[in-house]
Amino acid sequence: MRRAIALMIGVLIALVGIPATAQAASPGFSVSGGKIYDANGAQFIPQGINHAHTWYPDELDSLAAIRAAGANTVRVVLSGGRWGTSENASEVAAIIGECKANQLVCILEYHDTTGYGEDSSATSLAAAVQYWKSVKSAVVGREKYVMINIGNEPFGNSSYSGWTSATISAIQALRADGFTHTLVVDAPNWGQDWSNTMRDNAPAVAAADGNVVFSVHMYGVYDTAAEVRTYLDAFTSRGLAIIVGEFGDNHSDGNPDEATIMSYTRSQGIGMLGWSWSGNGSGVEYLDMVNGFNSSSLTAWGQRFINGVDGLKARNPQVATVYSGDPGTDPGTDPGTAPNGYPYCSSASSDPDGDGWGWEQSRSCVVRGSAADTGTQPSTAPNGYPYCSSTSSDPDGDGWGWEQSRSCVVRGSAADR
Template identity: 50%
Template sequence: MRSTRSTTPRSPATVLLTALATLLGLLTLLSPPAQAAATSSRAAATGLHISNGRLLERNGNDFVMRGVNHAHTWYPGETRSLADIKALGANTVRVVLSDGHRWSRNSAEDVAAVVADCKKNRLICVLEVHDTTGYGEDAAAGTLDHAADYWISLKSVLAGQEDYVVINIGNEPWGNTDPAGWTAPTTAAVQKLRAAGFQHTIMVDAPNWGQDWQGVMRADARAVHDADTTGNLLFSIHMYSVFDTAAEITDYLDAFVSARLPIVIGEFGGPADQYGDPDENTMMAAAEQLGLGYLAWSWSGNTDPVLDLAIDFDPARLSSWGERVFHGANGIAQTSREATVFGGTAPDTRAPTAPGTPAASDVSATSVTLTWPAATDDVGVTGYDVVRVNGTAETTAASSTSTSVTVSSLTAATAYTFAVYAKDAAGNRSPRSATVTVGTSAGTPGGSCSVGYRVTASWPGGFQGEIAIRNTGTATISGWTLAFAFPAGQTVSNMWGGTPAQNGSSVTVAAASYTSTISAGSSVTVGFTGTASTANPAPTSFTLNGSACATG
């Protein structure tokens, strides 16, 4: 479930106010000359803590969050989620809870179980109260003070978990109405928890539904930070459609880093919405460059399903958004490092190499067999996932422990594009292989096609060829795959009118969109260039959608 996010359009006057707030924020962030002395005088670190603007573990190791948000309070039965998130490489999970103001209150026993589940799966646990979302603009939202009382009621559960738990007092605790009202309640809530004896790192979300587009948190961060007697305060910015340019993202994050104030991207989205198109590539690249944490929204169960990283909580069915977050550039699999507090042998974080390009064989109306060159891995490849590719979207089609698998339940006379991922025992997943496009059989009866093959030009070591496919039957052929074998080691290097795949001497050609339909009595032509030795004999037989064609 994604909370409603209001992003008021920015008029020229608003832009000017924002710019002034930004300038004031920079001056405020950079001003105190005695901040280092103040930090050094604070109490000794307990567990996860802040030092010099960085989130550190008790032993002083830098810890950079790489993880996702999980809507536990709305889906308490999805108990496999943390294990699945960990298997995909995350080191942190931000868990949605309720203090009972708006949704059913998560009990102390439930929260204790969540923390235990995080620790069992070697995940740092960021716990947040969601009831505060949009306070001041959403009448149903609760206050930070009420959320602070909830945390105090859980003190017996959370005490002693400082190495593993970050307390995010309240999610997006202020809307767009008078966002300057964020500062005092945030400060008061932090101080209330400290007075109750909490030593945990505390995370505070920005106003403007978490996006701080008016710069209030940016301007007041130093004052809020200095009001925390422990110094263990972590600021959280939520980046959605307000952050749709690289300059906005880097400018905001750089301001905090330059001022040595700790910040994390506590939520972010990539898919476009009615307000704009977030620049997730810059968010992830900037976080990696600056050594800042990020937590993607969200694992599954959103009312806006485009934001689901996993479809129906199934880790084998990652959405295009999930593939981007877990396996894309600067993604979780590539950049996550497990917290050292969990000890033991250093985790295997290196992904296998990409498998080779898959080749298709045994194409029928409803199935195809795919075979690919093996991937390699430091420890060992444990299996492969075959995915169907449709633009930027992917769905898992089959899994195998070998380098071959038959994909079933396909639709006749349909073109499919496949690729392969390798995986290892630690849950690391390789880059994606190159793709192969295959057209399933339409059940064309034998003797209803003919194929003409000719060489149209030759040069030393190469040639240009042409294949004419004629429909000699009475029914239209919609979608096709042509198969043949070169008799003398020739290879296809480039093709137009179809998409080739070659495995040794065997070649399959899937129709291009503009050649996929062949009316009765008509033909389509596929052209290609290839390599050949001195001998360049023509193939002797062809099949179309698995049925033999006449030649000549």
């Protein structure tokens, strides 16, 4: 699908993460039987949002807001210069660091290949390989947190018959240079694969390399439930890992059936990543999820994707276990501490009542980005007593403490009920 944007469309929606220990631990993500597994061998379903970093390098704090929206994955747009900017190794390392700080899996994608063969400014998958080699120092060693999306929409509607050989060659070139990451490969035809080139040749690619995830972008081509289901079933029925790398609720080439995309990926355990957090232009501003990178100002699409039926909040994606510590912990991935002194929760599921306060490791924790995190939640318990600033104020563990010459309540304790 063609993109008429000053900042291209790349909707990669990250889906539920259902940890299910299924295979041995590996240095990073891996693929087996059409499923994605994290480094601890737990099943991982990417669910999240695309972020147009290369056009908005000063908006890296959007990753915290994307995590707070419920995502477990962010797809980050990188460039080698086609759009006027080029992310070098130090910048890519900073992006990965921000992903780790927010417990997000980073799917890093190279956007300069968009529409190759039809758009004269697009670069080839071979050029994409050279870009990844230029930032190798930033991504090698971080396989636990990073997947590499070799090239965004690597063929337009011309010359797409070369997709299979070009994709296999790019994968083999990266492997020969020491990249062991899970590799994500986009479909041709501006990502929508209306020609079924990726669908029909995916087994050949998977036979050439077993650690590959296929990514389709669903816009106007997928305007009926049957088209959505049939395409995705063609992969899952053959044990091939597929995600919906981009989609929206509207587009210039037709009206995508976003309801089926969201419900079917959820029911089938297929990853999805929506385009995009903010910053779209040239007539597709309706694909912004928030206005002006303001997480407090959701658009209609953002409301639908985040809070609607089968949206991120309903799916409650689980973070990769390298962050949550189940079944293994990873040094240096402590979720951090909220401004009120409480640790951040490793998963939003620790907060079943949705008030921003959870319970992990026998103490209260704060859901990142919630009212409890931003200071907008009342600091007084329902019984009228103030909350204790620290559980150490309650040495006997009955939920009642003593601070500033008066009683206080430990949040989440029996006294707080």
